[in-house]
Amino acid sequence: MQDLVWFKSSYSDSSNPSDCVEIANTPDTVHVRDSKHTAGPRLQLSPEAWADFVPYASEG
DSSP states (O other): OOOOOOEEOTTSOTTSTTSSEEEEEOSSOEEEEETTOTTSOEEEEOHHHHHHHHHHHHTO
16 A cells, blocks of 8 residues: 555644544545544545535534
């Protein structure tokens, strides 16, 4: 697997910076992991599935 460059949303809670998810983009996949458990399980979504998921997750 290639080295992934992970980043957090600018909307992450700055009072608890480890309480969020991180994503890494590749051309065909959006990788998602828990920032508290970076070696733990990861989701791998197609860009289309990610685009469908984000508005749903943003609803609160």
